[in-house]
Amino acid sequence: MDRRTFIKMAVISSAGTLYKSKIASARGIPSKVFDSTAGGRCYVPPAKGVIETSLTDMFKIGPGPSSSHTVAPLRISSNFLKALEDLTKDLMENAQSIQVELFGSLSATGKGHRTDRAILAGLMGQKPETCDPKLMNELGDTTRRYTTTISGKTFEVSKDIIVWGKIEHDYPFANTMIMRLVGKDGATLFEREYYSTGGGFFHWKGQPAPARGKPLRPFGSMAEFKRLAQESNKTLHEIILENEKAIMNVREDEVLAHLDLVLKTMEDGVTQGLAEEGLLPAPFKFYRKAKRIHECSKNANVADGFMQQMSSYALAGSEGNAAGRLGITAPTLGSAGTMPALVYVMKHHLKLSQDAMRKGLLAAGLVGFLCKNNASVAGAEVGCQGEIGVASSMAAAMISYATGSSLEVTELAATIALEHHLGMSCDPVGGLVLIPCIERNAFGAIKAYNAYLLATNEIASQHWEDLDRVIMAMHETGIAMPTMFKEMGTGGLGVTMVDC
Template sequence: MAISLFDLLKIGIGPSSSHTVGPMVAARRFAESLKPFDRLGHVGRLRLQLFGSLGATGQGHGTVPAMLLGLEGHRPDTVDPDLLAPRSNHILRQGEILLLGEYAVPFREADDLIFRGDETLPFHPNGMRFTAFNRHGEVVTERTYYSIGGGFVVDEQAVNTDRIVDDATHLPYAFSTSAELLKHCDTHGLAMAEVMMANERAWQSEPEVRAGIQRIWQVMQECVQNGIRHEGVLPGGLGIERRAASLYRSLVDMERQDLISPSLSAMDWVNLYALAVNEENAAGGRMVTAPTNGAAGIIPAVLHYYWHWCPGANEEGVIRFLLTAAAIGILFKENASISGAEVGCQGEVGSACAMAAAGLAAVTGGTPHQVENAAEIGMEHHLGLTCDPIGGLVQVPCIERNAIAAMDAINSAVLALRGDGRHFVSLDKVIQTMRETGHDMLDKYKETSRGGLAVNVIEC
C-alpha cells in the first residue's frame, strides 16, 4: 500500500490528531455515507459512542466538538478553529445538529453522546461508533471507525490493516523498510528526498508536490507566529500559562553578547519554536500533524532551526527536509505505530524526533546512510516513552516534551554526521523494538490518563 507525504503531514486543528482530527474526519465520512441511500432526510436521531482512549480522554482532547462539526460537513484542514467551541456549544444547547449543514436532526447530549472509556473495541484503542435512527427509532445504519493516529481513520472493514493507507497506487520506488529505502538510494544514486519526490509524482505533478509542501511550511510558520503572539492560560482547567510569548520577548531583547554562547542561543530559539507550536495546538489552533498533534512541535522547531541557523538554508532545503522526514515517517507508520493510544508517546514524540533528525541530517550534507543513522539515534533514545497526559489534556508533559525532543533531533543529526553512516543498531530494528515495547506497555500508559504523571500529580 502507498503512503504519501501528505498523508503524514496534514494541515489540521489541535489539540490531538487521533482525538480531534481523526474523529472529525470519521464523523464527516459517516454523514457522507448516508447520502447514497437518501437517508439524510430520514434520520430522526444520531448516537455517538466513544470507546477506549477516546472515551477516557476525549473530553480534554476536543473530540466532541470535532465530531459534531464533522457531522455538519467540516474538514480539519479548512474549518475555522475559532468556530468549534461556540458551534458545538450551540448544538448541545439547542439539541439539534445540521447533518452536512442541511438536515436538522435532534441531538440530546444526555442520550446520544456516550463515553465508554472502560471498553475497548477489538482492533484499536481509539474506536468510535456512529448510529443513525429513523423517526420511528429504528436503526438506519451503524458504522464503526478507528482513529489510528496522525489523523488516519479506518473503518471496521479494515480489520488488521490499520497501519496502512488503503491506496494501491504503484510507486516507482516502493519501500516498507529502511533497508529497502537505502537500497533504492544506493542502486540509483538517489537521496531519500529524491526517492520520495519520484513516488509523490505518482499522485500529482512535481510543481503540485512542491506547492503542497510549501503550504505545509507556511502553516508551520504561521503556527509558530500565532503561538508567539497569543498569551494567557491554556483551556482545560489545569491553569497552564502560555510561555512562548514571554520567552520570545526575552530573546529579542537580548543582544548576542548577552548570551552564554551562540549554541545556547540556538537552543533557546528551538525551545521557543516547539513551545509556540504545542501551546497553539493545546489551545485548538491551526497546525500540521507531524506526524501527530501531540508531537507537532518537533519537526517545525528543527525546520526553523535549519531556516534561521544553518548557512545556506533555502526553500529547496525545506522541501528536501520534509520529503526526507516523510520517508522516515512512512517506516514508522507501516511497521509500528504513530499512535500514543497504541504504543505510548514513543510512537508520537519518538517518531517525530527521528523524522526531524533525518530531515536535518539530509539538508546539512548527510548521505542516505547518515540520514538513516540520525533517525535511528532519534528513535532509540525515546524507546519506552509513555503517554500519560495530566487531565487528559495535550499540555503536561506534552508541550515541554516537544522542546526536549527537538533538541534531541538536532543532536541526533550532529552525531550521525560525525560518523560515516555505519552503526550497530539499524533503524528497522529500532522500529521493531518500538512496536514490541508498545505491545508490552500497560494500557494505563497509553493516552488513557490512568497512569504515570496523570495520576501522580495532585491537582490543586
C-alpha cells in the first residue's frame, strides 16, 4: 500500500469513528444504525435466573496458586472424605483404595497448579482456609507415601491414586474430577463426578440443592439490580447485605466480620509480598520482583511512582499466590493480586475508612456475582478475561463505590474495566501460575484504576456500554475461544515461550 492510499484509508476510518462517537450519546444503539453489520441479531438480556451466590462463596480463603485447580480440588477431596465417613461399615470393610481421575484442564495443567497436592491434602483432612503450606510443599515430593484413616480403615495417599485422564472429553464442565472408592475386587463401591467451575466453586452430578435461604431482593442482571434499587429505594450495599443475611441465615455483624477478614487477608498478602525476594517455586528460574519495583518507585516522579507502587502491590499478592500462600478468591486465585492492589491503594493512599472499604467490597461482590452467574470466572471456560478481566472489573467497582460514586458510575467503572479485557486468552506457561499470570495482575489493577478515573470523570448517562452487555460479550467470546487458549498450556505463550 502506498502512502497516499494509506492516508486516504486512515481518513475514511477516522470519519467512521467520528460518526460512531457522534451516535454514541445514549445507551441502546438502534440496530438499524448497523443494518449491514448487526445481521439482524440484537442484544438479549441474560436469563440465567436469580443469583443465589453468597459473599462467603465468592470470597473464599484457600492455598494458591489456583482456585479452580487447587482450592476446588482440595474442597472436593475434603467433601469426598466426608462422604466416605458417612458410608456403611460393610461397604468400608470391602474397600481397598481411593482413585481420582482428572479431565480437561485439570489433567492438562494440574501438576503446575498443584492439583495433585491439593487432592492428597484434602484426603488427609486439610481444609482450604487453614491448609498447612509446609505440607503442600512436602506433598510435591512424589516419592513419599502418606496414609489417611477413614472410619478406622487406612488408605494410601500418594501420586499413584491420581489418574491424569483425557484432556478433550464429553463431561458437561471443562474441569471434571471423578473420585472413587475401589473395592478389593477392583469394582467401584462409591463414586462422585465433581465439576470445578472456577473461583474455587464446585458441585457434583446429581447434587441435591443446598439447604440455605433465598435472597431477600432477587435479581439476575445489572438491569434488574438497578430497577430493584430504584423501586426499593435501597443502596447497593444495603441490598447485597440483606441478601447475604437471607441466603446464609447470618447476622449483619457476621457478614461484616467476613468482609473484614477478606480485606485484612488481602492487605497482609501485599505487605508480606513486598518484603519478599528471590526465586519462586518453579522448574526454571523465576524471580520475584514486587519488592524491587516498590523500592524503585521511591525514586520515581509522582506519576511513574504511583503506577510502580500499584503494580508492585498486585505483583506482591500474585507472587505470594504463586508460592502457594493462602489467599482470597477474587474471583479466583490466578487473579489474587488485582483486588488486593486496589484494597492497598484505598487504605494506604486514599486513607478510606473501614466502612467505605466494606461498601466497596460489597460492590465488587455484586460484579463478581453477575459475571459468575451470566458468564463464567473460570479460565478453563472463558479464558483469562474471566479471571483477570473480572477481577479488574470487581476492583474498579470496589474503588468507585468506596469513594462515594453512585450505582450508575460504579457500574460504568466495572463495565469499562471488563470491556478492555475481552478476548484475553488463558495461556499459562508450563501450566504454572507465573507467566503471564503475575504481570497480568498488575495490568488488571492499573486498568481497574483507570476505569475508575474514566467512569468518575465522564458523564455516565452518555456512555453506551453497560455491564450486562459486556458480560454477555465475554461469555460469547469465551465460548467461541479455541480450547487450546483456555488454561490448557497448549496455546499462546504456553507454546511460544517453551524451547523445544
